[in-house]
Amino acid sequence: MSRIGKKPVEIPKGVTVTLGKDNVISVKGPKGELKQAIDRDITIDVKDNVVSLNRPTDQIRHRALHGLYRALVSNMVKGVTDGFKKELELVGVGYKASNQGQLLDLSLGYSHNIIFEIPKELKVATATEKGDNPRVFLEGSDVQLLGQVAAKIRSLRKPEPYKGKGVKYKGEFIRRKAGKAAGK
Secondary structure, eight states: OOTTTTSOEEOOTTOEEEEOGGGEEEEEETTEEEEEEOOTTSEEEEETTEEEEEOSSOOHHHHHHHHHHHHHHHHHHHHHHTOEEEEEEEESTTOEEEEETTEEEEEOSSSSOEEEEOOTTSEEEEEOOTTSOOEEEEEESOHHHHHHHHHHHHHTSOOOTTTOOEEEETTOOOOOOOOOOOOO
């Protein structure tokens, strides 16, 4: 058995989990509602504030889907109760970030500023403090969407290995390379 797949998902108070037609599970909580289509081979049981997922056979495909969908349901439950957060840091001279509503205005050393529209499901905030790198805070209940948007922002100017300049996740370690050897 899959260690992750056989582990039941606890449903906290204030969260409702319903199984709709075509094996679509919806999780509703204080931070919103999320839906996920589950493969027809995986069966879902919701009872006594616990969601358990079962697979029909020990085929490789069923084993993979078992753990996958259990993790997705667990992330949905966590997302509608606590939510998820990502923090990006802009490292470089003259790099700036500001936001007006859902529009993120990034100055990343190109000739023009980059205007990035954040999906309405996510909340965005920026902070610029003296002596510290500008930061972008993303928050939302859907971990997949949050990670995708954060990765898209990071891809606008990836951290380079020589000086470490670029957009990076908070706490991300950038492996540094040695520059050119000094002339003789």
